[in-house]
Amino acid sequence: MADATWAAVWGTGGTPEDPRLLRTLTGHEGWVTAVATAVVDGRAVAVTGSRDHTVRTWDLATGRQLHTPLVCRADAWTSTTAEVEHIATAAVDGRTVALLLERLGRQKRVLLLDPAKGLPAGECVRVVETAELDGLGAVLLTLEGDRTLRLWSVATGGEIGSALPARIVVGRHDEPVAVRAEAEGAVRTWNLAGQMLGEPGPASPADGPSGRPAEGSTDSPADGSTEGAALVVGGRLVAVAFHAVGLAGFLDGETAVAVVGELAAACGRRSGEVVPGSQVAEVDGRPFGLVRQPDGALRLWDRSARGETCGSDGDGWAVTTAALRGQRIRRPRDVDGQQDWTWQLVHPAAALDPTGAAATDPGGTALPAPVLVAGRAIRLTADADHAVRLRDAVTDVPLGERLAGHTDRIRAAAAMTTDGGQVRAVTAGLDRTVRVWDVATGTPVGEPLDGHTAQVWDVATAVVDGRPVAVTAGADHTLRVWDLAETDGPPLPAPGGHDAAIVAVAATTLRGRPVVVTAGADGTVRTWDAATGSPIGEPVATEAALLAAAEADGSPVVVTAAPDATLHRWDPVSGRATGDPVALPSGRILALATARVDGRGVAVTGGSDGTARVWDLTTGEPLGQPLTGHTSRITALATAAADGRAVAVTGSWDKTVRLWDLTTGRQIGEPLTGHTDWVTSVTTTVVDGHPVAVTAGRDATIRVWSLRTHRQLGEPLPAPAGAIRGTTATVLDGRTRLITADGTETLSVHDLTTGAGTASALTFPAPVHAVLATADGRLVVGHGRELTVLVPASPGGTV
Structure with a gap:
């Protein structure tokens, strides 16, 4: 995190505590699908490709991006943008280049990138x-x-x-x-x-x-x-x-x-x-690639030697160039898969077929190029049951036992020699784990590296400050750098989190102690001690799209809304249901909040039919008539106390915000208008003693409304383009701060007292889909499948 205003007190999962994780690199806005490493001007770098259609270069020692990201080409005829499928590095004319295998439809092309400058260096042309x-x-x-x-x-x-x-x-x-x-x-x-x-x-x-x-x-x-x-x-x-x-x-x-x-x-x-x-020509019976450089010159590429892939000095295929003069050139017509030949000239891995799977042979799916162990060339293959097999690269004879551990398809592998001379193989798969193997003995080394919150698409190895590391690329939009010299020790213990993304959080008190309740896409609801991070009770097995916490008859209750348009109530300690599910006639529940009305706990729901309803949390019965007025679905909802009465604030696809008296069930005043697109988030807070509602819309604005005068306060604040996923408010040093999540790894912070955005930001290893400020000043953040709780570093931090 870049913001010194907050300090993390605990988090779930192994990622924050695993001593092997050196750093997490964030910046890509889509799956990171390809990574390669190299040494450029004496420093270790990684070059990555992502489904956000960019190519980025990173300094592995500092974790910072180098240069401006390169944007892949777009096709005007199909309105699609190319993606980089694979990346390799090679030495060309004494300098390091990165080669990008780019696909647009069925068309492939191999581009050269100068990682020292971050600029294109050429393109392999088709013959x-x-x-x-x-x-x-x-x-x-x-x-x-x-x-x-x-x-x-x-x-x-x-x-x-x-x-x-x-x-x-x-x-x-x-x-x-x-x-x-x-x-x-x-x-x-x-x-x-x-x-x-x-x-x-x-x-x-x-x-x-x-x-x-x-x-x-x-x-x-x-x-x-x-x-x-x-x-x-x-x-x-x-x-x-x-x-x-x-x-x-x-x-x-x-x-x-x-x-x-x-x-x-x-x-x-x-x-x-x-x-x-x-993508290849043939000269004197040998395949060559043709490269057009930025200056317009056409160069002939020859595969001169195969570099060692084990050890820190391996660059895969070594490549040299020569001027295109006096060469007899012809295009080979009798070889399948010619479009991949150029890639095979420079990449140590096997060629890939159009589906993206590695080409198979009777020995299994080939992963990295052969490595040398005690003078013997060994290659790795992946079997259909996701196990890894060591084979003699010359005779193809299996060596040792199968390396079983992955539970889904192995997507990539790399090899590296550690400081002690041991050869480590690193495999990554769609089961979200990265595993390390001792190539000499064929045994796993340490526990799996399971910090990624989604599939792992690629892996590369490098030496950073004299330390052998593995760099993994994941569908969670991150790169992670792991210390291969420390894999003999198991990770430090840490509380386990959800098995899928956290989609909602709530806070309440239990026997006088603050607790946090989380709902995950894994179909469980979990309760945590907000101070220590210890889990309370057993997880509740239920599919919850929305979550809130309240008090009913003097006891805490967790309220969840299921995708089947039913409302459920749970005891956060025992995990048992309190009462039968409540079937809602308003269609799918899209917004949920709780409040106290006339001394009783209630839940307020917003539905796809455009109505809001109030429910008694003790009996499960509706209170009064539905709150009608919106002309489209209600997508955001919050409650507050204003002038001594409980009110609800709803936001809708009809671009309006409406206030409701929860005691009488009537709308307060006229609809609040100003948003020019869907209202996607609502939160309530106090600014200078004045109760306000803060709304965010798909029109890329944040608006502040007085709950007393029912007018907009100040000018709209800018917001990231697209829908804000969640908002919460807290008070730091006497100023009300609005914290917004937009589905990326970064939380934005606005000062609602001045109406200005702040330079501070909070960055997490995975996209944030749930954020909440608790009554005692904590900030609860669900990022990926993990939960982190922060406290204000400043003594003036309160809610």
């Missing part, structure tokens, strides 16, 4: 065709990620012809029949026999496709056209790239390439034939 053209010699046709076609001279390494944006006229069978592009200042149209249709015309923004069919074609062009790219040599069309629609072997939106005219004849193909591409 479409090679041929001998009269007067030009050997030529190479390539396709880049933005659908740009280029023709290269193998003899000189120079580019031939012009790459032009084009409009493609599509025929009756979804195949291109004509290409129109600007060339040499004029608009020209060709058919797919390479013949120009008509005379060149002047370029004009209003120019569209000619709409004329190709000569000799029986197809009539469709009304529409699609954007594409053309390659023109000496005024003649030789190739065209376009969005494939309905073509066999292509997904809609994928780039297809057709060779035209002289180039088609030189390749031994008919004009207009669609040609599959590859």
Whole structure:
């Protein structure tokens, strides 16, 4: 946490107490799916890819991000954004680069990133065709990620012809029949026999496709056209790239390439034939990758040697480059999976199939590259029952016993040599755990590293300040750095938390002691001693979407709302139900609060039918008539005492806030208007002795309303875009602070006394979905499946 105003007094789970966890890196807003490590300018770094469509570089010693995140490309035709599936690091020309395997639909491309600067360093281009053209010699046709076609001279390494944006006229069978592009200042149209249709015309923004069919074609062009790219040599069309629609072997939106005219004849193909591409070329019988660098140069990549993957100096495949001059190049056509060859040149792991699963062989799913143990090359494989097997990398003979422990598919693995010379294998899986194995003995080392609150997608190893570490990437949006030198000792004991995300928290008192009640997506409700963190009683097995605590007949009671539109009451000590479930006629319960009305404990519910209802917590009977007035579902609700009467404040999809007298069941005044989108959160507090309601909306504003004058106080406060997940208020040093959760790892803080946001913020290892300020000044935060309780570091902190 960056805010010194609060101090953590206890938390659930093993993560805060596990001595092996060195740090948690937060910043990604989606699943972290790929990670690789390297040493750049003498410091250990990690490069990560996420489903938030960004690539980030981290300093592993400090946990800070380096450089501005890179944003993946977006496709204008499909309105989708690419994701980075895998990351590797390699040495190229004496410097470290990161290689990113990016997927957009069925299209893959391999990008280079300079982690020292955080800038793109090149792109592996697809080889479409090679041929001998009269007067030009050997030529190479390539396709880049933005659908740009280029023709290269193998003899000189120079580019031939012009790459032009084009409009493609599509025929009756979804195949291109004509290409129109600007060339040499004029608009020209060709058919797919390479013949120009008509005379060149002047370029004009209003120019569209000619709409004329190709000569000799029986197809009539469709009304529409699609954007594409053309390659023109000496005024003649030789190739065209376009969005494939309905073509066999292509997904809609994928780039297809057709060779035209002289180039088609030189390749031994008919004009207009669609040609599959590859990410690898072959020189003298060896596979090479072609890389286009930012300066426009095309480079030839050769796999020169395989680096050791065990030990701190392993970089996987070593890569060197050479100028593209005088090389005999051809595109191999008889090898499956060519699109992955470039990746295999630089990544020590096995190639992946389109589903994202590792390619399998009779020996199981290959995980990391072989490691050396006592001079013997050993590789790891994962069996179908989620066990790990050691095999001789040369003979494929199994070694030792199966390493059983994971309960779901193993997603990734890495290896590292510790200070003592032991080789450790680290495996990560969809069971949310990371496990460490002694490769020499085939036995697990220590307890599982179970700090992640969701699936673990990737793992890499590194040396940070002389210490071997594992870096894991998870669907909980975090990276975690683990000390591999300390895995011989079990983690320190800590109270166990929920087995799934915490969705709601409440606070009450039990025999004079403050307690915290939590509801989790694991279908349990748990009670904790707010001071010590000790669990009280057994967990209550119930599915609770909402949670509140109150007092009924002098005893504490926990109130939960289930997804089946029923209200339940529980004894927080015994875990037993107090009374029968109450079936609510208002549809699904979307908001819940408790209050005291005329000396009795009541629950107030807001439903999907737009009504609020008041219930006696002792009898389970409704009190009065439903509170009607909203024209859409009630999504937020809070209670308060204002001018000596109990009131409820409701917020709705109808963009209004309404006040209700809980004694009479009547609305107080007119609806409070100002929000321009759904009201998603309501809390009540006191500002300078004045009772107020604070509401947050999907319009990215926070508004403060007087419960006495029924007017908005001050200007709206800014809020993160989207729905606020929860709000709570507390008083620190005489100022009322509003704390908001928006589903990220960070809680925002506003000073309601001044109306200004504060620079302080609270950051947690996992997204926060529940937050509550208790009556004695504690802040209760449910982040992921764990619970942390904080107290004000300042003596003036109260609620």
